[in-house]
Amino acid sequence: MAMQAAGTERPATIHDIAAMCGVAASTVSRALSTPDRVNVRTRVRIEAAAAELNYTPNSQAKALSSGRTGAVGVLVPDITNPFYFDLIRGTQLQLKAAGYTQLLVDTEESDEVEASSMEQLRKSADGIIVTASRLSDEALLAAAAKIPIVTINRDVAGVPAVVIDTPSATSQALDHLISLGHTRIAYMAGPLTSQSSTLRWNALAAAAEDRGVEVRRLGPFAPKTQSGAAAADAAVHSGVTACIAFNDLIAIGMLQRLRERGIRVPEDMSVVGCDDIFGADFCNPPLTTMASPIEQAGRVSVSMLLAQLNPLAGGGSRSRSLMPTHLTVRGSTGPVPAGP
């Protein structure tokens, strides 16, 4: 057990280990990455030396020579949207488990930032997970041709995707409201470029026609609590008795605004959100919303991406994954108010 002065010198390299063991650097590399290609005895010696020198491989160098960076980019439109917290945690955990690093990028709800981030990531990451993409189908396809991509909540033929099945939950929400007696219902739409919003509206419109109730579309509204005020005013003005919001942020913002205006929820107006984000259970009143396994969606997206990166002999990887959703009924929905 020799005394070692440690701490100040720069990190050890495979060359240091090679010199210490009297072998070539390439042998060290093989001993560490392809143990079978090296004699057990030398391998043990090398491993001991590596441990003693506290060696950790330089990821830049590894990336440069091997062509793989060991990193995966995760693009989210808005880091401060609680919806993405659990998603990010899901991807983070799964990536770490697989030995990958997560590169998190906030695209600020902008397609330009999204596109330039992807271009940059193309060199510094092995793959990209894109949530709620604002890009056109063509742009996404073109990007996917250059670097493996998995989308979340954005379904484009030819690009593997994890889709949270909010459209079907939206129908559930509609039935819930109908069963409470509502017949005049509004959908508070999300951004025009959001495919999720469009799909939900389509599902809702179809279901409404099927059930013979009237559902009108209001908006678009930005997915922020601040937009909730405008959404609330629009809903009140339109004369509906219930509304289904694009997401919980808008719904929670509506609750606040309705309270300010003295409109009681759910007595005067029912509100349904979507995503079951942090806060949906303790706002006032607690929000009826559509819940889904978001963290799991993150994990699944990582699995799908890694399957693309490391095609195993096993089965072909699925290119599409639908996450179930269910309606969580809380206090923000209730019977339709008695007629005037």
Add this chain to the structure above:
Amino acid sequence: MAMQAAGTERPATIHDIAAMCGVAASTVSRALSTPDRVNVRTRVRIEAAAAELNYTPNSQAKALSSGRTGAVGVLVPDITNPFYFDLIRGTQLQLKAAGYTQLLVDTEESDEVEASSMEQLRKSADGIIVTASRLSDEALLAAAAKIPIVTINRDVAGVPAVVIDTPSATSQALDHLISLGHTRIAYMAGPLTSQSSTLRWNALAAAAEDRGVEVRRLGPFAPKTQSGAAAADAAVHSGVTACIAFNDLIAIGMLQRLRERGIRVPEDMSVVGCDDIFGADFCNPPLTTMASPIEQAGRVSVSMLLAQLNPLAGGGSRSRSLMPTHLTVRGSTGPVPAGP
């Protein structure tokens, strides 16, 4: 304007540009990074070629040869804690503005994960921002000797820090409660390894003695809403009429539990939180809490780190920055209940 088949081939390198212009690769490198070292005419030619080939430098290669990665690691104990959303956004924006990439790591409230992440980041980042570190002073100092570090909410001599001045806000909170007539008050402590929690308690205990009121310390509690239930029960059991929670997560959890138990807030019990996180304004009742410019704290930490990385001739960089805090009074605090 020549037709170019684009899209499928691999990214262009400086060698491609060099070949196209009939110069050496090193000249291209200089033209792009040290324009003055190169003739204007060749530089223009090179820039044109670079634009035509859609050249973007390979960050790995640049990192390897220059020794700087252009990335900064940001360590947070829990990504899903809303407190960190704004912080992360602040660092992200400021880093992007300076041309750096953010490497976000969730250390899962674990000192071991934190230490190993730092070791890994040492090679892949130019500097690290550590929030609410769980490491010992010695470990932090040792790490800071190897790579530039800025801490947030963790003050260790010799390591630049951004500190949010919650201790003084805690005194404000105490005065607020005292002015409402409370004399039996509890502090719901955070994790034992959290320096912030200790500092707040010290400030609170000192202020309490000064004012002649009784403040008892309960806990520790994990900084999650789930812990709020235990905290609420402990507070009720201890017979206090008001409590100051380590953070908003615990406070919000307490609100939920107190409601379940039929204890009215603020009529029977006043609750003060800390951080003014997302949700503090729309929980029920809205939470009285200590607010601070969190996003700005993130920006400042980045500025301090970059000042370390690129020491300019200008003034020496500050090694400590105190962020102001103020009490935001909402509905969760009220007059002390009438005696029995």
Add this chain to the structure above:
DNA sequence: CAATTGATGACAACCGATTGCCAAATGTTG
């Protein structure tokens, strides 16, 4: 015991940039 086979490890090229050093080209001055 000679010959074939396989395991082992060294050499060197390469990934894409940066940078010190030096030679060639250019411009300036006496």
Add this chain to the structure above:
DNA sequence: CAACATTTGGCAATCGGTTGTCATCAATTG
């Protein structure tokens, strides 16, 4: 026009690994 100062740009080493190729040596086999 010669001598010198200054640009300008090429060569080659370097960063820390990976990986194809090949020589060497030991073991197995006929």
